[in-house]
Amino acid sequence: MAPTDMVGALRRRYDSFFASRRPVPFAVIDTAGGEHHFGPGAPEFTIVVRDPRGARALAGLDQFAVVVAYLQGWLDVDGDLAAALRIREFFTDRHPMARYSGLFTGLLRGRREDDRRAISHHYDAESEFFLTFLDTRHRCYTEGVFLADDERLEDAMTRKMDMALEAIEVKPGDRVLEVGGGWGAFAEHAARRGVEVTTTTLSRESERYLTGLFEREGLDVRVVRQHIFGFRDERRYDAIVNMGVTEHLPDYRRTLRTYAELLKPGGHVYLDALAMRRKHVASAFMKRYIYPGRSAPLLLHQYLRQVARSPFELCSIADDRHNYYLTCREWARRLDAARDDITQRWGEAMYRQFQIFLWGSAAGFDTGLVQAYRWVLRLP
Known part of the structure; x- marks a missing residue:
């Protein structure tokens, strides 16, 4: 040409x-x-x-x-x-098959199997890869809560963990169910304060990492590799925590029903998620390379409609868009700083994929293309 x-x-x-x-x-x-x-x-x-x-x-x-x-x-x-x-x-992004293919594969495979494959696609990369850019104190893969734009990511993440514990009103000896264990950020923070945590995951790599972490640290955390829709326990939980997994559970009605079945009356649910105004507007790049399957940003208006039809009360809701922008910007900076190590161990393509993902996410939050919220529910 x-x-x-x-x-x-x-x-x-x-x-x-x-x-x-x-x-x-x-x-x-x-x-x-x-x-x-x-x-x-x-x-x-x-x-x-x-x-x-x-x-x-x-x-x-x-x-x-x-x-x-x-x-x-x-x-x-x-x-x-x-x-x-x-x-x-x-540049135009007209690839409907890439955007909507997850809906069709979900119907063919079944919801739980499709969710397992989608989560595995992203999270079954070596944990050490993600640790090159996550905060070094908690290894948290959702947004922190910043007091200033130049605050250290580690301090913003500690504040987020403390706020989540305060929001669910638990004390030592209480039982908490975490939906999506990631790399153990919340479970470790809560367990060190005497809270009994059960954390679920669909990723084999996450299960391996979490099991090893809690054994090394001597923390009483139960790790279960199972979809939340199929999870059952003999006793109900005092609280539930979901940090950044609502995007992978787009059936809000069923999710809230599951929470109600697992939670004690009077218990709280802490949640946070990235959001958009329309459900299936993620780019073809995101659906093909980052989060395939049925995952979709939170639609707050639809979610709150289902909350109104559920037994839950909405206790609080906060705008987290700027916090998520600052978090993604710092993740991207740390990724760039570790470029030589990443390309040597995982290849240039892996580095570029996450560079586009993290800097693109930061730009999306900064311009308002993407929103983010954290909210707390209570079961009367």
Whole structure:
């Protein structure tokens, strides 16, 4: 493809896309070394074309094709990657099969099996990979709660753990069920305060990591690899905690019914989740590479409608969007700082995939494309 074809397509799109938006200047360097500027002022980022296939992806103005070209190394971005991802809608994302395929596979496999496969796709990567960018104190894979934009991630995560414990009003000896154990952030924090925790997971790698962690630390935490919809216990729990798993449980009615069956009357449920205004608008990249299957952002209005039809009371709700932006930004920075180690151990493609995921998530929260909430329910 001639550079003029790529540049012409980009200029036409630039003129139409920024006709009613604040222009974002950027540059493109073609395979021959020619530099092309778009918009007024100094470029905020520069797209470097390393391969003719990258030029074809840019000329096609297809968001998924551009991301794949970046993952393959056919394109690079110099400068502010987050700035590039803030204008991701410059490229169209018309891949309905990638977005909705999870609905069909869920029907074919069954809900629990589809959820197991989707969770395993993301979380069965080596735990050591995630630990390259998570906070070093709790290893928490959801948002922290910050008092200032420059506060350490570790302190924001400790505050979140303390707030969750305070919200569910438990004391030493009380029993808590955690939905989604991750890398043990909440379970360890609660167990060190005398709370009896049962934590569930669908990931074999998470089960392995959690079992080893609690054995080494001598903490009385029960790890169960089972879907929450199939989990039963002889005794009800004093509280339930769900940090970032509501996105993987889009059947809100059934989820709330399950909580009611497992919780003692008077017990609380702490939850947090990322959210969007429409359910199936995750990008083709997210559905193909990050969270396949039926996972979907929280739809707060739909969730609250089901709460109103359930026995639960809504005790509180808080906007966590800025907290999630700060968290993802710090995760992305730590990922970039560990690039050499990551590429050596897991490959360049893995690094680029999570670089797009984390910086893209930060940009989404920053621009308001994605929201986040934390809330507390009580069973009367």
